[in-house]
Amino acid sequence: MLLLTTTHVHLANALSLAPPPKLTKEEAQLVKAAQYGDAIKVIELVERGVNLEVPGNRTWSRPLMIAAGAGRINVVKVLLDAGAKIDAHDGPSRTALFHAVEGGYLNVAKLLLDAGADINTKDHQGGTLLTIAAFYNHTELALFFIDAGLDVNIKVYGNAYTALHSASYLGDIKVVKALLDAGADANPTIGDYALHPPIMNAVIEGHSAVVKLLLDAGADLSLKDDKGRTPLDLAKENKNTEIIEMLKAAMKKGK
Numbered sequence: 001m002l003l004l005t006t007t008h009v010h011l012a013n014a015l016s017l018a019p020p021p022k023l024t025k026e027e028a029q030l031v032k033a034a035q036y037g038d039a040i041k042v043i044e045l046v047e048r049g050v051n052l053e054v055p056g057n058r059t060w061s062r063p064l065m066i067a068a069g070a071g072r073i074n075v076v077k078v079l080l081d082a083g084a085k086i087d088a089h090d091g092p093s094r095t096a097l098f099h100a101v102e103g104g105y106l107n108v109a110k111l112l113l114d115a116g117a118d119i120n121t122k123d124h125q126g127g128t129l130l131t132i133a134a135f136y137n138h139t140e141l142a143l144f145f146i147d148a149g150l151d152v153n154i155k156v157y158g159n160a161y162t163a164l165h166s167a168s169y170l171g172d173i174k175v176v177k178a179l180l181d182a183g184a185d186a187n188p189t190i191g192d193y194a195l196h197p198p199i200m201n202a203v204i205e206g207h208s209a210v211v212k213l214l215l216d217a218g219a220d221l222s223l224k225d226d227k228g229r230t231p232l233d234l235a236k237e238n239k240n241t242e243i244i245e246m247l248k249a250a251m252k253k254g255k
Contacts (some may be wrong), residue, residue: 023054031056034063034079037072046082053085060091061099063081068108076108086117093124101129101248104138126156134163134175142167142175152184162188168198168214171207178213179189187219197223203231208242 025029030050031039040143046052053062064084067075070218080086081222085097097117100108109129113119122128132151133141142163146152157248164184167175176198180186199219202210215221221231232251235243 009231019058021055023056024049027054027056030054030063031066031151034067034072034075035070036068037070037075039072039074039078042075042078046078052079052082053088055090056092059094061094062088062090062096064088064096065090065094065099068096068105068112069103071100071103071105071108073105073108073111076111080112080115086112086115087121094124095121097121098123098129098132101132101138101141102136104136104141106138106140106144108191109141109144119145119150125158126154128154128156130154131156131161131163131166134166134170134171134172134179137170137172139172139174142172143178146175146178146182152182153177155188155190159190161190162198164188164198165196167207168210169205170202170206171202171205171210173207173209173213176210180213180217186214187220194199196225199223199231200225200234203234203240203243203247204238206238206240206243208240208246211243211246215246221251221254 026045026048027050030042030045031054033045052064055061056063056066064076064079067079089095091183095117097109097112098121100112119129130142130145130152131154146239153162160182164176164179167179179203196204197220199211199214199221200223202214224230232244232247235247
């Protein structure tokens with residue numbers, strides 16, 4: 001039996017990126033204007049012919065990415081109209097759309113998608129827009145991408161976790177339900193890293209409503225962590241009476 005141990009952790013490896021080239025004064029102004037949402041300044045610099053694809057920080061994020069990640073929708077519009085590359089990647093292979101999702105900006109994400117951004121974009125370790133939205137607890141974005149049909153069972157960061165792992169840990173009942181309704185596996189097997197399965201995440205964090213949903217979806221209560229503890233053992237350690245009774249009832253029903 002696979003022993004699942006680690007809970008909700010971000011497993012992206014540190015990147016070794018060369019420092020970006022030194023910016024000219026106007027390029028630096030463009031990066032700053034993008035970050036702070038100064039659309040008028042951006043228009044001025046665009047008209048002067050400043051390079052729209054200049055890497056603006058240590059991860060080689062471009063002005064469009066920086067504006068998207070900060071929710072600066074007016075600047076995003078200006079840069080798109082000026083011809084900024086919509087699906088360009090930064091050092092960790094994130095596009096502007098990826099940055100918007102990380103930042104939690106559904107309106108910017110929709111704008112980029114309407115402009116032709118790739119909804120199937122992934123970062124350097126396979127993270128998708130759905131897994132990132134779930135990881136950062138951006139409920140509306142996660143629901144949007146579930147409804148859009150993104151893979152609810154994809155395993156990311158070394159096959160370490162799925163969107164359901166994150167949503168269960170965070171207690172995001174809406175996302176957990178939507179994932180399960182869309183066919184998410186309540187007992188995902190994982191690869192290179194050892195994580196608690198979704199049911200253990202929910203038990204440990206005391207999310208009784210999520211526990212119920214996972215039980216109804218067939219969560220495996222026989223799984224054990226590296227100390228030999230089952231979900232029921234963990235509930236007892238946390239002295240969560242409600243979850244203890246739920247697990248006992250489910251185990252009795254399963255006999």
